[in-house]
Amino acid sequence: MCHYQKFMSEIKYLQQLIHDKLLQVPFPSHPASLYDPIRYMLSIGGKRMRPLLVLMGCDLYKGNIDKAINPALAVEVFHNFTLLHDDIMDNAPVRRSKPTVHAKWNSNIAILSGDAMFVKAIQLLMQTDETKITALTEIFTATALEVCEGQQLDMDFESRTDVSLDDYLEMIQLKTAVLLGCSLKMGAIIAGASEEDCNYIYTAGCDLGIAFQLQDDLLDLYGDEQQFGKLPGGDVVANKKTYLLLKALELSNEKQKAEIVLIMQGGLTAEEKVQRMKTVFNELNIAELTIEKMEFYYKSAMDLIDALHVEPSRKQQLIQLSEGLKVRVT
Amino acid sequence: MCHYQKFMSEIKYLQQLIHDKLLQVPFPSHPASLYDPIRYMLSIGGKRMRPLLVLMGCDLYKGNIDKAINPALAVEVFHNFTLLHDDIMDNAPVRRSKPTVHAKWNSNIAILSGDAMFVKAIQLLMQTDETKITALTEIFTATALEVCEGQQLDMDFESRTDVSLDDYLEMIQLKTAVLLGCSLKMGAIIAGASEEDCNYIYTAGCDLGIAFQLQDDLLDLYGDEQQFGKLPGGDVVANKKTYLLLKALELSNEKQKAEIVLIMQGGLTAEEKVQRMKTVFNELNIAELTIEKMEFYYKSAMDLIDALHVEPSRKQQLIQLSEGLKVRVT
Numbered sequence: 001m002c003h004y005q006k007f008m009s010e011i012k013y014l015q016q017l018i019h020d021k022l023l024q025v026p027f028p029s030h031p032a033s034l035y036d037p038i039r040y041m042l043s044i045g046g047k048r049m050r051p052l053l054v055l056m057g058c059d060l061y062k063g064n065i066d067k068a069i070n071p072a073l074a075v076e077v078f079h080n081f082t083l084l085h086d087d088i089m090d091n092a093p094v095r096r097s098k099p100t101v102h103a104k105w106n107s108n109i110a111i112l113s114g115d116a117m118f119v120k121a122i123q124l125l126m127q128t129d130e131t132k133i134t135a136l137t138e139i140f141t142a143t144a145l146e147v148c149e150g151q152q153l154d155m156d157f158e159s160r161t162d163v164s165l166d167d168y169l170e171m172i173q174l175k176t177a178v179l180l181g182c183s184l185k186m187g188a189i190i191a192g193a194s195e196e197d198c199n200y201i202y203t204a205g206c207d208l209g210i211a212f213q214l215q216d217d218l219l220d221l222y223g224d225e226q227q228f229g230k231l232p233g234g235d236v237v238a239n240k241k242t243y244l245l246l247k248a249l250e251l252s253n254e255k256q257k258a259e260i261v262l263i264m265q266g267g268l269t270a271e272e273k274v275q276r277m278k279t280v281f282n283e284l285n286i287a288e289l290t291i292e293k294m295e296f297y298y299k300s301a302m303d304l305i306d307a308l309h310v311e312p313s314r315k316q317q318l319i320q321l322s323e324g325l326k327v328r329v330t
Numbered sequence: 331m332c333h334y335q336k337f338m339s340e341i342k343y344l345q346q347l348i349h350d351k352l353l354q355v356p357f358p359s360h361p362a363s364l365y366d367p368i369r370y371m372l373s374i375g376g377k378r379m380r381p382l383l384v385l386m387g388c389d390l391y392k393g394n395i396d397k398a399i400n401p402a403l404a405v406e407v408f409h410n411f412t413l414l415h416d417d418i419m420d421n422a423p424v425r426r427s428k429p430t431v432h433a434k435w436n437s438n439i440a441i442l443s444g445d446a447m448f449v450k451a452i453q454l455l456m457q458t459d460e461t462k463i464t465a466l467t468e469i470f471t472a473t474a475l476e477v478c479e480g481q482q483l484d485m486d487f488e489s490r491t492d493v494s495l496d497d498y499l500e501m502i503q504l505k506t507a508v509l510l511g512c513s514l515k516m517g518a519i520i521a522g523a524s525e526e527d528c529n530y531i532y533t534a535g536c537d538l539g540i541a542f543q544l545q546d547d548l549l550d551l552y553g554d555e556q557q558f559g560k561l562p563g564g565d566v567v568a569n570k571k572t573y574l575l576l577k578a579l580e581l582s583n584e585k586q587k588a589e590i591v592l593i594m595q596g597g598l599t600a601e602e603k604v605q606r607m608k609t610v611f612n613e614l615n616i617a618e619l620t621i622e623k624m625e626f627y628y629k630s631a632m633d634l635i636d637a638l639h640v641e642p643s644r645k646q647q648l649i650q651l652s653e654g655l656k657v658r659v660t
Binding site: 028030031033034085088089108109111112114115116118119120122123126130133134137138141142144145148149151152153155156 | 358360361363364415418419438439441442444445446448449450452453456460463464467468471474475478479481482483485486
């Protein structure tokens with residue numbers, strides 16, 4: 001078995017562990033209208049990346065995975081709570097090919113089930129080594145507040161016309177990246193890593209988070225339709241302020257800017273919007289520039305992982321996972 | 331200064347302390363659209379009964395109020411979070427004579443600000459004696475889940491036609507009463523009270539909570555308009571399943587039941603509804619029966635307070651506060 005296969009089979013084992021334990025999280029049966037939506041939300045899947053990072057952060061420092069599993073589940077339940085409430089706010093009918101909770105039940109039930117999920121996340125977080133609870137709760141709640149801030153900034157962006165690239169990077173740092181950093185750091189805390197290493201691994205997680213959000217932005221337009229199972233350009237059609245669009249606005253000349261504004265103003269079909277926006281983006285080398293930025297954050301994460309005070313062989317799992325998440329843009 | 335005045339001035343002091351400390355809870359300025367609604371919600375007042383109970387539970391056992399203040403604020407912030415989300419679900423335009431957050435901003439901002447308040451509540455809860463954090467978080471999160479359950483049951487009741495008095499008592503126990511029990515218990519935990527006393531004071535708080543909810547139900551119809559500043563019978567007009575209505579449905583003969591159903595079916599003016607429902611209630615002695623039930627829970631609370639292992643003189647503050655909350659129905 002080659003190295004890659006070995007790490008991947010370890011990762012598969014951890015993912016299976018998370019899957020099994022998540023199904024075992026006890027929720028009462030009454031009232032069903034509160035707890036059925038939670039069970040539903042947790043059952044519709046996802047890559048379980050965040051709890052995996054908690055376990056890997058712990059394993060990196062030879063920590064006891066048994067002590068990390070409940071905090072890992074806490075992060076996953078919290079993440080699903082934010083998705084549930086985000087879906088209400090975004091009025092999204094579908095998540096992972098299934099009806100969203102507010103679509104399947106209603107908004108009130110979705111609000112309240114989300115609230116209860118957050119409570120459950122805190123309960124799971126506390127079910128670990130008592131000496132670690134304060135440090136875990138500190139990073140977890142600070143991160144939770146930041147995720148709220150990120151979602152609020154994202155909503156604010158919809159009506160703002162002055163969003164800069166820095167604003168955007170701040171938003172994705174808060175909305176997406178910090179929870180990955182938090183996950184790795186929580187694992188490291190549980191394993192008793194030094195404060196310096198906890199901070200390094202936190203930043204590494206954040207940088208990976210930004211890198212993969214930039215990749216998502218890129219794949220939305222440049223991804224392979226067959227591979228991702230959706231029409232490319234959803235963000236363009238929705239006039240979403242992605243890294244691509246903001247970079248294009250920054251670099252465009254007067255004529256290109258006018259074209260972008262015109263595309264966004266409406267009146268064009270979805271297909272026309274995507275086609276014409278792609279032409280502007282291609283003129284400005286937006287795909288290459290986004291990949292460059294993504295590589296910058298990815299390299300920063302790798303440098304930080306390199307600096308961790310752990311024998312290099314133990315780091316391979318995390319490096320392989322990160323590599324595996326990178327998608328070649330066709 | 332008579333005893334009553336002495337206790338009341340102590341209570342006023344604690345209320346002022348809560349008021350001052352609540353204003354000092356730090357919230358960032360950015361993003362304003364997330365944190366302004368929180369500051370607004372916390373500024374529009376209320377009796378601050380729950381944090382007061384935390385401090386009084388602590389003081390009862392000669393605990394250090396300084397260690398109880400942050401957990402007390404946690405309960406108040408949590409309570410306001412539930413009100414904020416409840417207001418969205420109930421589509422309520424006004425709270426305490428001010429526009430609700432979702433009316434002043436919008437529903438999405440109200441959902442997200444509420445979420446952030448809940449995170450803040452957990453942060454405040456942790457800012458106390460480290461040895462108490464596990465016990466505090468246990469009762470706090472168990473209670474928080476119950477409050478969600480209570481709100482869900484209350485929403486379920488709207489469309490149900492088979493709500494029993496027991497269902498109703500379960501609902502108000504969860505939605506309202508347990509948080510009062512939790513508040514007193516948290517104070518007792520911080521002061522190092524015995525497990526037995528913690529459980530007694532918890533149940534005492536719950537029983538007081540049910541008593542005062544029954545009183546609220548009663549005052550809605552039988553309260554003095556001038557004293558409460560609103561037209562009596564709002565619950566009747568809204569067809570709300572209160573203790574009064576459910577008791578009346580239980581005791582009514584065929585003719586009275588038909589009259590109740592007719593009143594609720596619509597077609598009458600608000601004034602007619604209130605007048606005719608009051609006539610049925612009066613025939614069935616509903617006010618007296620509600621007062622009786624209320625007194626039952628009140629006495630249960632007093633018996634439990636009596637049983638606490640504390641010198642009787644220290645209990646007077648809590649007893650006086652409870653007495654002060656009782657309203658004579660005119």
